[in-house]
Amino acid sequence: MILSTTNQLDNRPVQQYLGVVTAETIIGANVIKDIFAGLRDFFGGRSGTYERVLQEAKDTALQELMSKGHLLGANAIIGVDLDFETIGSNGSMLMVIASGTAVKI
Template identity: 35%
Template sequence: MAKCNICESKIGFFDEQKVEGVCSECKAKIEKVVLTTETYPERMNITDTIEVITAECAFGMNMFKDLFAGVRNITGGRSEAVQKTIRDSRRTALYELKKEAYEVGANAVVGIDLDYVELSGAGNMVRGCPDGC
């Protein structure tokens, strides 16, 4: 039986949280972590600085997405497949950032900077990287 990566409680075989490796209670707590790009947010009272945290994720583009993106480079227009991959990369990286913050005892991450990098040597990988400070 799987265990939660955070609290080590058992996760049921059919529990949808098994994929993410956290129980539903820990996921609810992770979702409460506030993310902001502001360095000094006015609506928040920062009482303690814990540490710098980061999160990364790398998403592969399959052969078909790459092929259609290449056609879009020639003909022009938007590639919905590439946009979806970038969107999924961003969402995953921000969730991982919340998870990292929760694990070190933070309730917010301020000063987030989100960057996208193409990892050409890795075969058309898109990497979303929010750096929290």
């Protein structure tokens, strides 16, 4: 399955538009991660713990997006957009929304 943020693929014309597909992932950050992230904020630098959580949420949303496209018979999803939001009390959870147009190329 090809995923692209563009609305077309070079030298691969869209044969059929199958519809919009979306996928959502919500992942929580636990207390231990919060403690280490707080220390990282205090001392400076990147938070590898949160970066891994973010990567996991993004990968899960894109996998689900491809699965939904596959169910429609798509071999590509174009115009892929990723949105990131924090939700829950004190922003304790991360939500990733992936969307795009399922197509046959």
